[in-house]
Amino acid sequence: RPRPSPSTNPICEVNGPGGSKLRFLCFNLGAVATADPYTPRWELNGDYYQWGRKTVAGPGPRDATEAGANPGPVPGWVNTSAPNASWWDDHKTVNDPCPPGFRVPTEAQWRSVIDKKLNPEISFVGRMWNNSMNYGSGLRIGSGSTGLFLPKAGSRGDVFARDGSLENRGYFGKYWSSSETTGSNAIGLFFNFAGGYVQMSSYERSVALPVRCVEAMADVSPGTRTATARTNACVVNGPGGSKLTFSCFNLGAVATTDPYTPRWELNGDYYQWGRKTPAAFGPRDASGGGCAL
DSSP states (O other): OOOOOTTTSOEEEEEOGGGOEEEEESSOTTSOTTSOTTSOSGGGOOOBEETTOSSOSBOOOSSSSTGGGOOSOOTTOOOOOOOTTSSOSSSOOTTOOSOTTEEOOOHHHHHHHTOTTTOOOEEEESOOOOOTTOOSOEEEESOTTSSEEEEOOOEESOTTOTTSOEEOTTTOEEEEEEEEOSTTEEEEEEEETGGGEEEEEEEETTSEEOOOOEEOOOOOOTTOOOOOSSSOOEEEEOGGGOEEEEOSSOTTSOTTSOTTSOSGGGOOOBOOTTOSSOSBOOOSSTTSOOOOO
16 A cells, blocks of 8 residues: 655645644555545554654554444554653654655644634535444535545554554544643544544553644754755644744854854845845855955
C-alpha cells in the first residue's frame, strides 16, 4: 500500500484563523492513498501509532474481509509510554512519522479544525456501530470535494485491549496531536455521535491512534541557537497555533554566528524601499569603521 506523501496524496484544506488555511494530507498514515478521500471505505482507515513513536504500533485493515480487518492482538505489543518531547508542538521531531514537509498536528491546529466559527460545515457520517468492519462512519469537515473526512477508526491498546487489539472502530474517532499533557498522557482529537461530541481529550501515550499529517512550517529546534545557511529559520507563534518563519539574520549579516547574541555580525546592510540592491553597507568588522556607502 502506498504511504501518504506529498507526491502520492492530494492536499485537503480547512479554514484556519485569520483567513489562513490548514493543509492536511487527505489520508491517514497507512491508508490506501489512491482511494477517494471523501467516500468512506476500508482503504481510508490507515494504521495506528503510539504517541511519540515513529513506527507503526498496530496495523489497519488490509482488505474488506473480516480477517483483513486485523482486529486481534499485536505480537510484541509495548505498553510503556514515550518520554516527554518525543513529539513537540514547536517543531517536528525525529520521531514524527509524517513524511517530509508534514508533521503531527498540534492541539491548537486540531482546535481550529473543529471550530465551527472557522469551519461551520461539520457533520457526522454513517452509523455509530462498534464493529471491526464498520468503515462507513466518520467526521466530515467541509462538503463536496473540499475539507476533510476523518474515519472513526477507533484505537488499539486502549483500556480494554492492553495487548494491542482493536477497539471501537466505527464507534469512536480518535486522532493524535503532538501536544503533551500531565504524566504519561498526551492530547488527541475525539469525536462520537452519541451526544455529538467533537472535542480534544487526553489519552495514555501507549494507546495507538490514527495520525493525520498537517503541512509543517520550517523551524529550529529548542536549544539550536546557531543558524547556518541550512537552518536559517527562526520561528515565532502565529494565530491559531500556526508558526511564522523568519530568516534568523538581517540581509547582509554574517549568517554563521549566533543569531541571539548581539554583536556587529548581526547588523546587516541597508536597503531603500522597493530596491533590490543595498543602499549602504553595514559593518564589516568590529573596529567601528567598517560602514561604507
